[in-house]
Amino acid sequence: MDDLKVNQNPKLGSIDRPNSYIGRSVPRQNAKKHLDGGGQFVDDLTLPRMVHVAFLRSPFAHAEIKSIDVKNAKQSDGVIDVFTAKEIDEVCKPWVGVLGHLGEMRSPEQSPLAKNIARWQGEPVAVVIANSRAQAEDALELIEVDWLEKDAQVDMETALDPNAVIIHPELGNNLFWTRTVNQGDVDKAFKEADAVVETTLDFARHTGVTLESRGIVADWNKAENKMTIYHNGQAPHMMQHIIAKHLDLNEGLVRIISRDVGGSFGIKVHVYPDEMAVTAISKKLGRPVKFIADRLESFTTDIHARCHKISGKLGVDKNGKILAMEIDDLSGIGPFSMYPRTSAIETNQVLNLSGAPYVIPNYKAVGTVVFQNKTPMCQYRAVGHPIAVAITEALIDKAAYKIEMDLDKIRKINFIPDNSYPNKSPSGVPLEDLSHQASMDKLLEIMDIKEIETKKKDDYEKGILSGYGVISMCEVTNPSPLFYGVGGAHISSQDGASIRLEGSGAIHLSSSITEQGQGTEAIMKQIAADQLGVKLESVRVTLGDTDATPYGGGTWASRGAGIGGEAVLKAARKLKDNILNIAAAIMQTDKDSLDIEDNNVIRKNGGEGISLQKLAETVYYRGHEIPKGTNPELLATASFLIEGIPFVFTNSAMGCQISIDQDTGIIKINKFWAVEDCGTQINPKLVEEQIRGGVIQGIGGALFEECVYDDQGNMQNATMADYLVPMAYEMPDIIVDHVTTNSGRSIIGAKGAGEAGTGGAPAVIMNAINNALKQVGAEVISQPITPEKVLKALGKI
Amino acid sequence: MKAADFSYHEATNIQDAINIKAKDEEAVILAGGQSLLPALNMRLSSPSCLIDISKISGLDDIKIDGDYLFIGALATHSHVMKNELVLKRMPCLIDILKMVAHPAIRNKGTHGGSIAYGDPAAELPALAVATNAEIIVSGQNGDRSIHAKDFYLGLFETAINQDEIVIGIKYPLLKQEQAILFEEVCRRHGDYAMAGLIANVNKIGNKVNDLSLVYFATGDKPDSADKTAKLYLENGYDYSNLKNSLNSEIDFAGDLNSSSEMKLHLATILIKKVLNKLEA
């Protein structure tokens, strides 16, 4: 019943009616399917005549390929063929990962397989096609490559030095992209400030670690000129365009099917060279080809993220009012900018989002993105947020300590007021419908800082260092065309929904939004059933098939509920209208006197109605019974996109309390609190799952996850045993609460909820640790905050 | 990641396994497969044949054998943790095994496999050394018993011969005045430790009068720290003294999660942590 309170959106009608599902934590049906092992993932698929591939990948971060001899490999058992760049390039055109709307980006052409030079350890160089993956791997060992190892540019901090190794000589240096934001006059403001604080933070590269690794089956049908791709991606229509474009196919004859997907986190929304090679191979051989990345391949070829070093400066007056903020961010993205979203967006978001919850009249931000010989980097869940939030909140804590002000108070003084929207971020990005003040109030209500402070003092007496932090943040969700489309990428910012009443009385819904395990299907069902007035069980949903769903963007950047959900709502309302028109004609009454409840058209004033099944039977089988001129369409389609602003922002406030073992440097997160304002919650339980899962990923970034490289650019920990993700034991109690400010951009009012935890947890955890360490004059500034870094900070080692 | 081709032989008895192993130098024993199979899939090794011993009956016995607790090589970690005799006679083993991996792995991973594999970061080899256990192996020339101390030679290198397999481990039964204490420091629960310590303590009343210290996850094999133990007995816990002593006695080898310096620090701290348990 608690659920009912969360739906405070009058545009959705009374919650107190039959079939009101929006705002309720109804169980999602696909969970049962997965528990039962009934999911259909790419690797579950076997097609007749299907072959398997294994890639020979560069063992070096930077090396010349003097020659490749595949003779022996071709003779190996079960091998059908072995291709190098030469053969693949015959069918697949290269791509370039740049966009036109963010200033000059410079990235060279990239092909599926490396030609002449390999530029990261893991870059595909040759591919064996065989009857089984094991046979393909056997043959890999027989490929002879004459490598000439070259010096590698591993360290991003020296990438622009005069003596750096230039990764793409044609570009002259290793600069990919740079941007400066300058609002007001920071230099003047810093001079006027009563206190100025500075810090420099380091963030290690990490990656998304999806439960299901990347996978693709490409099936070229020569006779029909049709390419069918089974792919565990997030954006089927984008892939359709890209595959058609680079393989020179008729786009209408490329079909992308994304059934169950075992997690994505942004990892699966990019174009990967090995997957492009697979489609090219299928085209060449005219056979279905399967590739499933193994864990080693996942670690060295799935995009990495978060490799940043950022310095920041914050000036406040003696009352705690922020006068100016300045940041300078450096990021290394590997040897290529990823296609088609580019590898500039993470840094772009760092510049846009730093300081975003606060009134900061003078703001300057510089971002520099460089090439290096490591796995390519790109957008992973909460793109740029962890860096932006960590630098902002670390500086604010430092300022608070310096002027001796409470951590919550300094924030409250500086928030962009809840009643001042529409407003702008310090970087100039339009913001609306946010609630930093209310969310912080709610956080303080559930957190009890007084008690935490008392415990901190007691702990200190006992020799335990404990501490806490509170932060606020903005999340980028529901992007408009201004995100990618304006820059020239064929990535739809619009999503569609199509809904129909079938002869049986069942409702079928299809949407361009995709499901990767987060419960998209469930919320689509809820919205459709709620708006139509039918039982949840009567709605069937089709997602992830370019031949069967409306055109649209897919699921990423927390856009499923806010954009895809609104399209479903509009389509359901249209269908309802059609149904009521037909019913009014059949029942010889005024449409406004009718409604739909529990799969029946009812008369609001009582009296006999008609079931949807009966109505559908009449329309479909005995159409002659409906009055002439009645529109018989029991099918409705609608689309939605965000207009006028780049994003619909969400906000959240988070707190955590930690303790540190001074002997071992081990950090224990004792409790975590998160208050999220994502507008209408369609299914509160699923929203909580997003927050909790996100927080856990954020804990990963803060304390555990790192792609460790040696000086030569070899990844050292590319296994699940060595790359540490938090597991059940590492998960603290997480208390989730909400403030609800509906988005004014839609009827449904939902904003995204997927980025907060991942984006905010690293900042609040680091602040809590530094709050604890401050008692002994220590500080940590580099993530992941490992026991060794803590002991070093404490001077123990 | 798929293993290279190998042949597979399901051994019906110990002799059967020994015979194949004696004939084929590249054949390896498969017990629970929790360490071996990942290595095969990553093609870190490609043996000619897997001799599966997991179906041999009687190799998972847990029993009292004179002054020893005998644990059969095939007893799984889960099986050992639930065993009544272990609970009564060597309860520390249960606490130790709780820190070995996770339940799914413990359901398959075997006692003998862990002892025979000799991972320097594993708990059981260090326990065997600390308790002066005997490792019973069987080969073409019959059975022999090897002192745990003499069993571990170097990184994944043991005194076991090509034709031999481990059939069980004999732990001396604990005396009244004896305690086995254990502590380790991990980044995540269930991971191999950054450093771990097993202490074999003899006490009179509350006073420690004899002590041996064996570390794991510090070097290339279980690391005994006899001089440091002696120093502790003489002077009590003094962080810098003990640290210096450990530094001269053990060749700490850093890994991804902890540098050698970190391991040295943790090893020193572990002495305090372990002996604090005595008071508790």
Ligand SMILES: Cc1cc2nc3c(=O)[nH]c(=O)nc-3n(C[C@H](O)[C@H](O)[C@H](O)COP(=O)(O)OP(=O)(O)OC[C@H]3O[C@@H](n4cnc5c(N)ncnc54)[C@H](O)[C@@H]3O)c2cc1C
């Ligand atoms: C994720 C994960 C975490 C782990 N964490 C820990 C941990 O924290 N601590 C820890 O100690 N272990 C850990 N392990 C390892 C696990 O405990 C071992 O895999 C297991 O104990 C080895 O036994 P097994 O039966 O699986 O051996 P197998 O994998 O079957 O064999 C391992 C090796 O020993 C040889 N061998 C096995 N039995 C015999 C025998 N009777 N005679 C001769 N040779 C033999 C095999 O030939 C092979 O070389 C972990 C494993 C995993 C997968």
